[in-house]
Amino acid sequence: MSQDGVNKSRRTLLVGATAGVGAVGAGFLAVPFVKSWLPSEKAKAAGAPAKVDISKIEPGAMLTAAWRGKPVYIARRTQETLDNLPALNSRLKDPDNSVKEQQPAYADNIHRSRKPEFIVLLGVCTHLGCAPKYFAEVQPETFDANWQGGWFCPCHGSRFDLSGRVFNGSPAATNLIVPPYSFEGENILVIGVDEENA
Numbered sequence: 117m118s119q120d121g122v123n124k125s126r127r128t129l130l131v132g133a134t135a136g137v138g139a140v141g142a143g144f145l146a147v148p149f150v151k152s153w154l155p156s157e158k159a160k161a162a163g164a165p166a167k168v169d170i171s172k173i174e175p176g177a178m179l180t181a182a183w184r185g186k187p188v189y190i191a192r193r194t195q196e197t198l199d200n201l202p203a204l205n206s207r208l209k210d211p212d213n214s215v216k217e218q219q220p221a222y223a224d225n226i227h228r229s230r231k232p233e234f235i236v237l238l239g240v241c242t243h244l245g246c247a248p249k250y251f252a253e254v255q256p257e258t259f260d261a262n263w264q265g266g267w268f269c270p271c272h273g274s275r276f277d278l279s280g281r282v283f284n285g286s287p288a289a290t291n292l293i294v295p296p297y298s299f300e301g302e303n304i305l306v307i308g309v310d311e312e313n314a
Contacts, residue, residue: 165309166181166183167305168190168305168306169303169304170192170304171302173191173192173234175193175233176253177191178191181307183308184308186239187240188238188239189235189236189237189238189267190236191278193232193233193235197278198227201226202226204281208283209282209283209284210282213281213291215290218290218291218292220310223294227279228281228291228294229279229294230298235278236294236307237267238294240292241269242289242290242291243271243274243287244272244287246269246270246271246272248268248269248274249270265278266278267280267292269288272287272288273286273287276292280293280294295308296308296309297309297310
């Protein structure tokens with residue numbers, strides 16, 4: 117084999133190896149660049165619906181979920197609680213949900229929910245954005261003799277009934293917000309997606 121033949125095959129091998137290494141290097145550069153165009157996991161989670169298993173919530177109990185960086189309260193009301201709601205109307209600032217943007221159309225009722233048993237609320241006080249605390253039972257020593265349970269904001273004293281409606285005399289001007297939600301079967305609640313706009 118002549119000297120020229122050896123040099124040509126070596127040259128071809130070097131050119132091929134260099135091109136291969138260059139292609140791999142370009143791939144390593146391109147992948148992060150292309151990935152930078154995609155939304156981050158944090159951004160995806162911020163707008164993504166949240167699924168919550170509600171099968172283990174006992175009557176009178178509440179659990180807290182997270183959606184779009186905010187707490188969402190999901191409480192299971194007893195029949196006694198539901199029966200007491202109409203009697204509270206005269207003590208509330210907005211018993212008829214007049215601020216329609218605060219709840220989807222399917223929650224524009226005395227229960228402020230799709231299913232009377234469950235209430236779903238953003239856990240953010242409409243006064244200054246604090247997190248109200250849940251009190252499921254009558255506690256006259258804490259509030260007043262007519263307290264039938266609900267949410268109390270310890271920061272400034274706003275009180276809400278078990279439908280998230282604000283009491284007269286509270287600093288908060290409006291009811292707690294009901295986020296869009298739907299049910300997947302009987303036990304899965306999906307916060308952030310309602311059937312009407314799915």
